[in-house]
Amino acid sequence: MTLAAYIIMGFGLSFVFIGSLGMLRFRDIYSRLQASGVSDNAGLGLILVGLILHSGWDRHDVTLLLLLLLLLITNPIVTHSISRSAFVQHHREEEDA
Amino acid sequence: MPLVETLIIISLVPALVLLWRGPTAWDRLLAYNTASNRIVIVICLFAVATRKAFYLDVAVGYAALSFLGVVIISRFLERGGGHR
Numbered sequence A: 001m002t003l004a005a006y007i008i009m010g011f012g013l014s015f016v017f018i019g020s021l022g023m024l025r026f027r028d029i030y031s032r033l034q035a036s037g038v039s040d041n042a043g044l045g046l047i048l049v050g051l052i053l054h055s056g057w058d059r060h061d062v063t064l065l066l067l068l069l070l071l072l073i074t075n076p077i078v079t080h081s082i083s084r085s086a087f088v089q090h091h092r093e094e095e096d097a
Numbered sequence B: 001m002p003l004v005e006t007l008i009i010i011s012l013v014p015a016l017v018l019l020w021r022g023p024t025a026w027d028r029l030l031a032y033n034t035a036s037n038r039i040v041i042v043i044c045l046f047a048v049a050t051r052k053a054f055y056l057d058v059a060v061g062y063a064a065l066s067f068l069g070v071v072i073i074s075r076f077l078e079r080g081g082g083h084r
Helices: A003-025 A029-052 A061-096 B002-010 B012-021 B025-049 B054-078
Strands: none
Touching (some): A003 A029, A003 B002, A003 B012, A003 B025, A029 A061, A029 B025, A061 B025, B002 B025, B012 B025
16 A cells, blocks of 8 residues: 555545534535535545545556546535525525415 | 544534524525535545546545536526425
């Protein structure tokens, strides 16, 4: 396990724990989304980069790169769609009330 | 490598706590999404640790399906489903 990969994964892990701490601490759905979406993206992305650098380049790292790309694209989309649905629904309830 | 896996699995617990405690359905949806993202990473760690390449394809499939599921559920909730 090369040292660089270990350090990068350490950073990724710290991001993930900060995100889960933020997810529990915040009161509002939107700030929870902000906390978990951003730090999840960074933390898990860093862990994947650490995995890619783990033991030199081999042909299976292409799948890891694809997964990193997938994560970096889909995570913001998911966070956006959850916050949009929460916003629209709360907005609609206010209109009805 | 096993250390990173156990730490990620430990970090699943806050997501499950939010899944249990979350007042609104969107918190639970967020918790589900966070948990499945972390499970994808655990699968990748396991694949690299045991040198088995086909687990990576499992991780890609699971990530894509969970992304679809969360987006569809959030559209469903947006339409006022579930608690109207």
